[in-house]
Amino acid sequence: MLQGQNFLKETDFTAEELTYLIDFSIHLKELKKKNIPHRYLERQNICLIFEKTSTRTRSAFSVAASDLGASVEYFGMTDIQMGNKESVEDTAIVMGSMFDGIEFRGFKQTDVETLGKYAGVPVWNGLTDEFHPTQMIADFMTIKETYGRLEGLNLVYAGDGRNNVANSLMITAAILGVNIAIAAPKELFPAEDLVKQAQAYAEESGAVIRLEEDIQKACQNAHAIYTDVWISMGEEDLMEERINQLKGYQVTAELFEEADDQAIFLHCLPAYHDLKTSNGVYFKEEFGLEEMEVSDEVFRAPYAKQFQQAENRMHSIKAIMAATNGHLFVP
Incomplete structure (x- = not known):
């Protein structure tokens, strides 16, 4: 085939x-x-x-x-x-x-x-x-292993909505009929042409594509909440700006109170959730943050599937x- x-x-x-x-x-x-x-x-x-x-x-x-x-x-x-x-x-x-x-x-x-x-x-x-794209097959594989299906599920991506993972998640979800909300500050929403492309796929599959500045609203009834590092490779010179933009978009246990009872956490890794890396120590010293895009509580929770996702x-x-x-x- x-x-x-x-x-x-x-x-x-x-x-x-x-x-x-x-x-x-x-x-x-x-x-x-x-x-x-x-x-x-x-x-x-x-x-x-x-x-x-x-x-x-x-x-x-x-x-x-x-x-x-x-x-x-x-x-x-x-x-x-x-x-x-x-x-x-x-x-x-x-x-x-x-x-x-x-x-x-x-x-x-x-x-x-x-x-x-x-x-x-x-x-x-x-x-x-x-x-x-190879990440996407593993991601939706992990979701399907959890729920036994994909179509009609609600996926949330929180963070920089313009990066490669957000782009691929939005497009793939739209093709597969998975509802997706991109939770990000407006200036970090996905590119308009990509959103239009995703919406065209969504019209065929029945998926709903949403761009939300309110992360709590985005996570309501979510089946999976996904995040990625805040600073993409090649954008290290924008570190302080990105951190200031995304401080309010950390994935925390409180967000899972808004989500489905069986919701899972996903992350493509590596993740800055503690001080056990040199980068983590640097972020603490420079910006006062012990956790970045995800809290350590969520990262170690039973519903966190990032290592299953990594194996996949x-x-x-x-x-x-x-x-x-x-x-x-x-x-």
Whole structure:
């Protein structure tokens, strides 16, 4: 069904295709837990290109490829000439001639699109400044594992509504028929053209898209409350401004009193919820904050599913790679 396709952004896929990937992820997770082999990429070679550092994305692609029978070669930006001595197009042609699939995690969406255009093998977007599509399969997989369904559920994203996670959540929710509220200050609402695109999908799926400055209102009857770090990669010079804008959008236990009784907390990680990191100590010293986008109470609560969500990155990435490059037999 998806054989040979790139996985660059959510809008390239139908609701049925995204649902298939979510369900296939759940299936592959069960196979993994039962230690049943599923080596759909036997003897393949996979290239991982990372402009941005990562814990979960790199681990997920590496373990997923190994489980699928493929070998992995990692390239940090000091290991490759792309964009410096060699164009993205030329790099794509060369890498595509040697590898069976390419993952890219970096800044520009146009770079991953160029790789996808010229590589001649499937290219997977591990994150760009605009979208984070592999994260979405894991996120909605986690929600579906909790509720057994997606359509008609209420999802809230609290924080910077312009970042890649917020963009992808809004679009994916609209495609899948999940209601979504973006809780953010008005100046950090998603881009207008993206909102219009999401609303067009929502008209087809029946989803409701809301932009809310009032976070408590946004969280009423929520089935999942999702947040991300307040300062995105590349915006470190705007740290003080972002913190001042988003202080009122911390996810706290009080917000879950507004939510559904079975509501879950989601976070794509890393999270600044305590002082056990050097960054956490820095935020305390500079801004007087011991917790940032989520309180430690919520982060450690029974309803917090961020570590299940993190594990699901591997299962979902495995599904994406297998479905696009694994020659699956799907009757």
